[in-house]
Amino acid sequence: MSIEPQRPGSREVHDYTEEYGYHSDQQSLRLRRGPSRVSNQNQPQFDWSSPHEEEDEEGSSGPPRDLRATPLPIALKRAIRQVQQMQVPVVSSRDSWKRKKAKSLRKLKDSGMGFLSFFSLWSKTLQKIGGNFGGGVQSYFLFLRFLVVLNFVSFLLIAGFVLVPSIVFRSVGAALVNSTGQGACLVYDPNPEGLVVFYNYFLDLLSGTGFMEYSYLFYGYYNNTMVEDKNISYNIPLAYLFTAVFYFVFCLICIIARMGTAARVVVATGSSTVGDYSMIVFTSWDYGCLGDRATKLKQKNIHYRLQVDLEEESIKKRAAALTLSQKIVLYSLRVFMCFVSFGLIIAAFYGIFAATEFSQVKSGQEGILGLFFEYLPSIVITAGNFVVPLLCDQIALIERYSPSTTVIVALLRAVFLRLVSLGVLLFTLWRQITCEGAENTGECKLCQYNHLLYPCWETRVGQEMYKLTLFDFLINIAVLVLVEFPRRMVVDNWSNKLAQWVGRQEFVVPANVLGLVYGQTVVWTGALFCPLLPLINTLKFILLFYFKKITLFHNCRPALKTFRSTTSTFFFLVVLLFGLGLGTVVMIYSLSEIRPSMRVSLFIGSQSFSIPLFALSCVVMCYFVALASVYGKSVALLRNQIKLEGRDKQFLTAGASS
């Protein structure tokens, strides 16, 4: 057999098997020992002896691992393995034991993965979504699944440590510890008296009052019990506190763990999303695309993306060539528009503030009107979250940023609006509870909080969060039923120009993700006061998954503009961390600053360690941020080094040929 010599610039077919020291002609198989070469090959040979050395050093992976990772056909790999097995004269029992152990470990791992994938929730559905609608939409549903699991595990935590002991001890009839305090501050009887009309139950269900208020749902129900039986003593208040704190820490760890891989990759890529043409061309094809329609769609996506990037590049070149006066006009326009958008956001905040005050004042009303007043803050928040981003989009058109910057700016504004509007609601509640901060005046003089309006302020805050969660869910369903389905009916059945221009709904990922983050933040803020809220949220998110899936497949057309799935997942998790931070701040502030309501107080003097805990988590975060920046710098250094090596090689070859 002969080998064609590799002539430079030759059009001969490149034999990839040569690089692995194996001729594609099977008859040439010979036992090769050491460096002695018979053929005139000048490429490094596959080192037969290396697996044994590696095994002595590492003691983990045997030859099968190396073989799997060799890009050769199966027949060649089999031949190599046979040669290796023939070449093994003396193998110490320790080596063979290690190899056997590695093999059985891998078999165990494979069967374990198979077992786990059986349990993986909704994996077939997610695959279908990804194949039909792309990675961006799939990342939303993956995020939703993560939140479902997080909420469910949190609920199990709370149930195990607080709910179940409470139920057990309450049914056993454990004795109450005498609580000290002023007489008037102890009055708390939310049970409705007399005959209750039937539809009141429904109203109570929606607003968390009446029969729902004095139940396991809210803080007020958990007695200040300390059970001491013959052998066991269980301090429920302490358990409640520890569970709440541990819940936050657990969520933080989960989110950071999930950010781990995504963060590493984002740091390693380093370069911006625009202009990474080789990345787009080499990596963007999705081989899981099934069917002609999905393929054509993906091709259209890629075409669009390439065109947009090329266009952005030429825009940048043009922008750099602007004259000075044009630049001044553009920048002043942008600054003005920034102020306008801030003005809109502040107007929304003021609206929420006014609505919350009004709602608290009118909180005694009965019937449907009373329900409307109860839900007024939620309504205003939702309206603000809907209207302000629309206006901001119009503003962005005037600002004329490049397309990618526009998306980022819009997202940041929406995040700001959503999370801080929640903060405004909480701020107004706090003002009402503590008589505007002056805790020793007026109605707050007796108990250091407004005990007339709020006999148990913790339950009240829990009720607000409960209402927010429920309302958010109902609005989602309503939009689905009243907007998306009719829109599809109109577009499909009415073939005039207007309908075609409006077109089918597009599944907008950022807006939906922000909705999820908002919902989760509400749950975190309310978890301390409404322990069953994670369970309610789990059910809400599960139902949301199915509803969104239905609307995706029936009503939506796939989006033209693509969305980078891994960097966007990282961004979703960062925004989720902001929400967690807000929840933590609320919890710490309410535990340490506002005096707990006397009747239902569970925490007397056990909140001193929350501040050190918060400081510790800040330190840990700073450490990780520092680590990430160090890695980023070393990646940049190494990349520069590769460039320099390339230039050296060029220089040397140029020098050698001259």
Added chain:
Amino acid sequence: MGTTASQLGKDMLSEYQELTFLTKQEILLAHKRFTELLTKDEKDLPNTRVPMERILTLPELKSNPFRKRICNVFSTSEYKDGGLTFEDFLDLLSAFSDSATLEIKSHYAFRIFDFDDDGTLDCRDLEKLVNCLTGETDDTRLTPEEMRQLINNILEESDIDKDGTVNLSEFQHVISRSPDFVSSFKIVL
């Protein structure tokens, strides 16, 4: 040394598990799908090579723009006609499986994109690659100026030693920066 009748032997199965990245269920499913492609006579013969046209009727490959290149790369046929035996088919699925390493995937991706099989990606290969990605019809292609600009940008970004082509290690360097590649270079039956 090959697979014959409708049942896959236990020792063959464990051998395939060791030589590829596929799990037992995946290998059995692949065997089932492969035998569905065989005619009645072919089912009894050992090591039958299924011609490319029949392989391309598989729904997972039918609309893939790289289907012909994939068959050519994994085929061990002497006539370079893209026909696949069962073991070639397993090689294909192993490279496209969930657990295959980045090195394997990037190696095979490079070979798939190397349209003229000369070991490097030059301008012609890149142009064919981009046309596959955007669609072959006239209204889906990029304009010649856009194509020229794009290829220049690609070479500027990835051709580190400035020889006008992208070789395997430069390609693997670009791929290693992509977070989505491993999850998108996947074909699951």
